[in-house]
Amino acid sequence: MLKYLFMLIFLIPVSFFEGGWWVVQGLMYLGMLFFMGGLTLSGGIYNLGYLFGIDVLGFGLILLSFWICGLMITASIFVYSHNFFKELFLFMIIFLVIMLYCTFSSLTLFAFYLFFEGSLIPTLLLILGWGYQPERLQAGVYLLFYTLLASLPLLISLFCIYELYGGLSIDLLKNYNLLNLYFYFALILAFLVKMPMFMVHLWLPSAHVEAPVSGSMILAGVLLKMGGYGLLRIYVLILKLGMKLNYIWISVSLVGGSLVSLICLRQTDLKSLIAYSSVAHMSMVVGGIMTLSMWGFGSTYTLMLGHGLCSSGLFCLANISYERTGSRSLLINKGLMNFMPSMTLWWFLLSSSNMAAPPSLNLMGEIGLLNSLVGWSWLSMIMLVLLSFFSAAYSLYLYSYSQHGMMFSGFYSCSGGYIREYLLLLLHWLPLNLLILRGDVWILWV
Numbered sequence: 457m458l459k460y461l462f463m464l465i466f467l468i469p470v471s472f473f474e475g476g477w478w479v480v481q482g483l484m485y486l487g488m489l490f491f492m493g494g495l496t497l498s499g500g501i502y503n504l505g506y507l508f509g510i511d512v513l514g515f516g517l518i519l520l521s522f523w524i525c526g527l528m529i530t531a532s533i534f535v536y537s538h539n540f541f542k543e544l545f546l547f548m549i550i551f552l553v554i555m556l557y558c559t560f561s562s563l564t565l566f567a568f569y570l571f572f573e574g575s576l577i578p579t580l581l582l583i584l585g586w587g588y589q590p591e592r593l594q595a596g597v598y599l600l601f602y603t604l605l606a607s608l609p610l611l612i613s614l615f616c617i618y619e620l621y622g623g624l625s626i627d628l629l630k631n632y633n634l635l636n637l638y639f640y641f642a643l644i645l646a647f648l649v650k651m652p653m654f655m656v657h658l659w660l661p662s663a664h665v666e667a668p669v670s671g672s673m674i675l676a677g678v679l680l681k682m683g684g685y686g687l688l689r690i691y692v693l694i695l696k697l698g699m700k701l702n703y704i705w706i707s708v709s710l711v712g713g714s715l716v717s718l719i720c721l722r723q724t725d726l727k728s729l730i731a732y733s734s735v736a737h738m739s740m741v742v743g744g745i746m747t748l749s750m751w752g753f754g755s756t757y758t759l760m761l762g763h764g765l766c767s768s769g770l771f772c773l774a775n776i777s778y779e780r781t782g783s784r785s786l787l788i789n790k791g792l793m794n795f796m797p798s799m800t801l802w803w804f805l806l807s808s809s810n811m812a813a814p815p816s817l818n819l820m821g822e823i824g825l826l827n828s829l830v831g832w833s834w835l836s837m838i839m840l841v842l843l844s845f846f847s848a849a850y851s852l853y854l855y856s857y858s859q860h861g862m863m864f865s866g867f868y869s870c871s872g873g874y875i876r877e878y879l880l881l882l883l884h885w886l887p888l889n890l891l892i893l894r895g896d897v898w899i900l901w902v
Contacts, residue, residue, distance in 0.1 A: 457508035457561055463487055464554045471546035477529070477536055480546050484526035484553070492519060497897065501563070501627065508561040512901035513688060513757060517681055520764050521556040523887070524677035525549055528670040530880050531772050534779065535586060535668075545586060549670065552578040556678055560685065565614055565624040568689070569607070572646075572682055576603055579679060582671040583663060592666035598659040606649040606656070609642035617693075630692045640697040643690050644705075650683030653705065653742050654712020657735045664731035665784075669775035672727065676734050677768035681760045684738075687745045688753060695748065702746040706832070709746075710839035713739030717846030721853060726774040726784045729854055730767060733810060736847060737763045737818075744825040747832040754899040755824025761898060762809075762817030762888060769806045769884030770854075773799070776877055777858070780870065791863035799873050800859050802881045809888055811851035812844075817891050817898070824899060 467483060470476045496502045501509040510518065528549055535545050555575040562568040576599070584596045616639070618624050621632060634640070649656045660680075664672050691698055716736045723729040741759055744752040776799065777789045793800045809816040822844070829836045891898065 457503050457505035457510065460487060460491060461508070461554065461557060464550060464557060467550050468547060471550060472543045477542060477546060480550065481526060481529040484522060484529065488519060488522035488526060491522060503561075507563060507567055508558070509563050510561045512897065513685065514560040516757065516761055516898065516901075517560045517678070517685055518557055520681070520761060521553060521560070521678050523883075524673055524764065524768055525553045525556075527768065527772075527880060527883055528673050530876060530883075531673060531775065532586075532668065532670045533876060535670075540586070545582075545670075548578045548582050548585075552582075552674060556682075559682060563626060565617070565626060565629070565689075568626070568686070569611060569614060572686065573604070573607060575679065575682070576600065579671065579674065582674075583667045586668040587666045587671070588668065589666055591662070595659075595662040595666035599663045602649055602652075602656065602659040603646075607646035610646040613639050613642040626689055632693060633696050634693050635696060637697070640694050640701065643694060644687060647683040647686035647690070648705070648742065650686070651680060651738045651742055652683070652735060653709050654716060654735065654739055655708065657712075657716070660735060661728050661731040664734075664771075665725060665727050669771060672731075672771040672775075673768040676731075676771060677764040680734060680738055681764055684741050684745065684756055684760050687742075688756065691745065691748065698746070698748055702748065703833075706743045706746045706829070706836070709739040709742040710829070710836055710843070713743075714839050714842040714846065717843060717850060720850035721846070724786045726777065726786060726789060726854075726858070727771065728784075729786075729850065730770045730774060733847075733850060734763070734767050736843065737767075740822065740825050740829075740843065743829050743836070747828045749828045749831065750902055751824050751831065752828035753902050755821045755828060757821075757901055758817055758895070758898040759821025759825060761891065762821050765884050765888040766806060766809045766816065766818060769802075769881055769888075770810060772877075772880055772884065773803055773806060776873065781864070781867070786857050788864045788866075789858050790861040791859070793859045794863050795867070795870050796872055798878070802878070802885070803855055803859055805885055806881070807851045807855040809885070810854075811848040815889050815892050817888055817895075820892055820895050820899065 467480055471480050501511050503510055535542050555571050559571040580596050580600060583592055652660050713736045716732050720729055720732045741756050744756040778784050781788055809818055812818040812822045826840055829840060
């Protein structure tokens, strides 16, 4: 594990060299290919190094981190062409990858907590430094305080567990069961905010709307998945309490997901709509984890990977339109089919993946989650029907409003898509639809 970590650390000075932009971008993809070659489908932890080691769960999410961060650099050509502190920008991205890499490969809960919170710093600096509007300061404060406030109880409870059992190794704690209500709430609250669950989701849309395209991609692609990863890791400690109390979170997230889907239908900002759709998808993920079933755990992982690629691609599309029209409003971004006809195909492919159309990974994840939630209680069918229906509704709304209709009369010139943009979208869409060919790996990792 340390070899990849050293590769990332040695990329930091490269980002400050002349022409380092392309080297870092190429090495991100190369590192991902090397990492992918090391996949071992064993049940336990492999690639053990001092503090680090991975199982299949960590492997997929590290792979996603490398991939999305490579694509972030490809998408942020605006920073490169305007020379907008591009060296610092690259440094932030590499720092973020290091934090994510360490988070998903930590073997102890304290190391996991440390890097989990550490990933907040580069994200915050990306939003504050390269965001678009002056409101980015408020969005940054929202992100910081929501996340930090919820994770303080987690830190205290980790210290208490250390005091009780004399260690925080994830693998060794599997034999213990905590029966304290405080532990139960403290351990999962931080991850529910990070997911984000309905009612603690307000930081997400504001952070997305103010973030640059790279910030949105990493937020939607990987940072939301850290919440799911944390829950999957922590639930081995609180299984018995979870059996009794999880109905609270399942009911809140299912009702919340349906309400957020309705909120999506009245958004006029492209980015805001995609951000709220993330909350709706993540509500199903929360529900799936909380059922504590084999189906729930396996499908959660599948949907997290699928959603990471899909919503990151949609944010890229929103940014491509924004770079042309100077606005993210659906009132101005109308009739884009006349304006950029080839891009309409990508809008269609990614919008359809967003509503879990075959053959996307989202479909496989959602089928499994429906299975686990209906198996948990047939009453959840009511909310799941609404969730699935409105998911299709807002994806169609996003596609039809932006592609059809009269073009905005203020446009006096237009430019089609660049090869870089088509490559960027292809690299989001291909893995999203090819990974389903080996669906057993993503469903049966448990």
